[in-house]
Amino acid sequence: MNSFSIGRYVPYNSFVHRLDPRDKILGSILLMVCVFLPISGWAMTFTMSGILFILTMILLWCTHSSIRDILSSLRSMWMMILFLLLIYILMPHSNPTLGQAWNWNGWIVYWDSFAEAGKIVLRLLMMVELTMILTASTKPLDLTYAFEWYLTPLKWLHFPAHEVAMTISIALRFIPTLLDDTNRVMKAQESRGVDFAHGRLWKRLTALTSLIIPLFVSAFMRSEELANAMECRGYDPKAKRTRYRLLHWRWFDWISLVVVLAIFALFLYVTIAHFDAYLFFWGLQVV
């Protein structure tokens, strides 16, 4: 079950772990926007992406995760990524600036396509890194608390913020349970001679049903049990409630937020003003 390492909380006590979850959610959203801002000019694009990539790598290192974990959890998607890249490279490019890579009887492939493909890979990696940093360093419950906190203004509009947050926290809470169930049912079926990894398509489909049906059955059973248990304890979503775990916004949350905002502002400026550092500082005319 190694492919599930993305999205799992990893209990360390790092600087990133100690940040307020509200700060982390906002910060990762801002950084994700940075990842996708369209910057003009290849040189500038790759410079800025490089800066961001180094930053995410540092954060990743802080949470004790490694790029190897990410690559191994993306293993199942490699074929798809390669296919995507191939299409990117082979598709005609609208306004090339980097010149032709080759020309086969009028079918021209530009170096721009390669740059484009590289940009896509970098963006994908950074997205996965950022989500991993967030989920590996934050307990799912803290995430929901933060989420509920962001939804509180909507309560004025009679939006069921607490109910939504509760639903999400239950869903998150049951991910590991369902994974354990999957693991258990898989093993039980494997000892009945099922092979999930090999065999013809039809065989593998029956193998899959032998996994999915018991999972659905146990999921429904669990949800019913949970509903009954909540009912028994007199759960009322409308009731006013206090909380055992409180979120504390501390000085280093401010600092990290300011840093992230500064980075975000820089990216925004570079994007909107078509700022070219090479031209500005060294007078270089790079593509």
Add this chain to the structure above:
Amino acid sequence: MAITFKEVFYIYNRKTPLETEALNGISFSIEKGSFTALVGRTGCGKSTLVQHINALLNPSAGEVDIDGWINSAEKKKRSKHVKDLRKHVGLVFQFPEYQLFEETVEKDVAFAPKNFGMNEEDALKAAHAALRSVGLNESFDKRSPFELSGGEKRKVAIAGILAFHPDILVVDEPTAGLDPLGAKAMMALFAQIHQSGTTVVLVTHDMNIVLAYCDKVVVLDDGKIAAITDPVSLFSQDIEKYSLETPLLYKMVKDLEGQGAHFDLQAIKDIPSLADQLVALKGAKR
């Protein structure tokens, strides 16, 4: 020897902060045709150990030899064709009723035999025979497994393993959550399967069952082997340190012995055999 463990270690979540050592240098063997109990407190590694017999887990270090099929930590030494092993070793998980998925009971029981290469007709025949052996009559064959009671589901799931006639049967707490009569019938079934020559490995917390059915006991404690004995010599020790409880029957026998009676301890398995001894004792006194 049917199953031999050689210095087996197993570590969960290796190289993460959640790393835990479940098996810590396990070496022992289980004889062909024996009825072995695997006991120990919750979380001592019983279920982990059992999964090595079916190659559902591969050791982190060491080697398990199951009738010549090698489950080793090193990939090179490990035998190929895991299906051969799984056909040879039937593993009944704890709460096996969660593995049911087919539309009808007979189809579900026939699932494993079909996976192991039986044709449809033979598999159904094997399924029917297995269902009868666990005490479910023809009326159950065409019903949906999901409309049965908990105990019946358990029986269907166990029939699903018995249907392909494994040479080694490993059962993880088959009687948990069953009513006393159901549990007794279930154990009688395993005893009968053992009589027909199958090697049975039973994971249990119930020492009465161990006394009544098993000829060998392996006690696990914190991932290590604490003792390998027969039930009677086990119960003569202080076993509370392994979180085990001396069977009531054995306590009574001990009390009687304290009053001066002498018994053939190895022959006492359950209430009828104790009664026989008591009658014999009374006869000798006259």
